[in-house]
Amino acid sequence: MDSDELPRVEVYPGREAVVEFDPDLTFECVEGCTWCCQHGVLLYDKDFLELAERADLSAATTQFRGEDFVIREEKDRDDHVADDGAACYFLREDGLCELHAEHDWKPARCSVFPLEVYLEDGEIRVTTRDKAWEHCEGMNVSDRRVIENLDAFLPEYLWELDDPVTKREL
Numbered sequence: 001m002d003s004d005e006l007p008r009v010e011v012y013p014g015r016e017a018v019v020e021f022d023p024d025l026t027f028e029c030v031e032g033c034t035w036c037c038q039h040g041v042l043l044y045d046k047d048f049l050e051l052a053e054r055a056d057l058s059a060a061t062t063q064f065r066g067e068d069f070v071i072r073e074e075k076d077r078d079d080h081v082a083d084d085g086a087a088c089y090f091l092r093e094d095g096l097c098e099l100h101a102e103h104d105w106k107p108a109r110c111s112v113f114p115l116e117v118y119l120e121d122g123e124i125r126v127t128t129r130d131k132a133w134e135h136c137e138g139m140n141v142s143d144r145r146v147i148e149n150l151d152a153f154l155p156e157y158l159w160e161l162d163d164p165v166t167k168r169e170l
């Protein structure tokens with residue numbers, strides 16, 4: 001669709017996002033799902049520095065194609081793991097994120113899911129991750145419209161990055 005026909009939302013003062021998903025989309029994370037925490041997580045530079053204040057980077061992160069990621073690791077359990085038995089380094093046995101539960105913080109990429117951010121013509125565009133429709137249990141299960149709560153998904157510093165594209169995987 002031509003970007004002129006798509007809704008533009010001012011997420012922060014002077015910072016707009018072009019919305020490609022259905023404006024009626026609602027979302028609420030479903031306790032115990034943990035699907036999106038079974039993968040490696042991209043860390044923007046700011047995330048990397050903030051993570052250093054909360055965790056041992058040498059144990060928790062790796063570099064791939066010049067970018068930093070939280071690693072996946074094999075877990076000694078059957079729940080909250082992918083088919084290969086691994087999940088995000090920070091996903092605890094109880095299905096909670098250690099960073100979120102113990103530090104009230106998480107990387108930007110974790111906030112953005114189930115959305116996806118990319119740049120076109122210098123503008124931030126927001127859509128839904130294709131895989132979210134297959135695996136994320138929180139799509140359209142509540143009254144919380146995503147378009148009205150975009151600041152909860154998109155940290156403001158995405159607008160300051162040369163490359164805010166979120167779909168970069170380990």
Ligand code: SF4
Binds near residue numbers: 041091
């Ligand atoms: S850092 Fe936390 S929220 Fe992000 S994928 Fe890992 S466990 Fe999930």
Ligand code: SF4
Binds near residue numbers: 033034036114
């Ligand atoms: S996949 Fe969706 S419902 Fe499941 S933990 Fe992630 S955000 Fe929550």
